[in-house]
Amino acid sequence: MHARTDSQVELALHAVTYGGAQVMGLDGYVMRPGDPADLVAIPARTPAEAVAGKPPRSLVVKAARITVRDGVLA
Numbered sequence: 001m002h003a004r005t006d007s008q009v010e011l012a013l014h015a016v017t018y019g020g021a022q023v024m025g026l027d028g029y030v031m032r033p034g035d036p037a038d039l040v041a042i043p044a045r046t047p048a049e050a051v052a053g054k055p056p057r058s059l060v061v062k063a064a065r066i067t068v069r070d071g072v073l074a
Helices: 006-023 047-050
Strands: 039-041 059-062 066-071
Touching: 006 047
Parallel strands: none
Antiparallel strands: 039 059, 059 066
8 A cells, every 4th residue: 555654554454444344334334342352452642653562462362362462372
């Protein structure tokens, strides 16, 4: 996509997350108590830093179970 600025990277990230959810018909695209949780937590100050900096994954949760903590398989 050749995103070069922080705002371009953030727009691309929004497109693949919220846009993908919209295409799949996932209403709201928010996490609520009781929802299945698939997420990746990474140490970054901005969305652009998270994408471009490729920081280590601090926490990975799949189907509400922690699979990686501090970069180590759980």
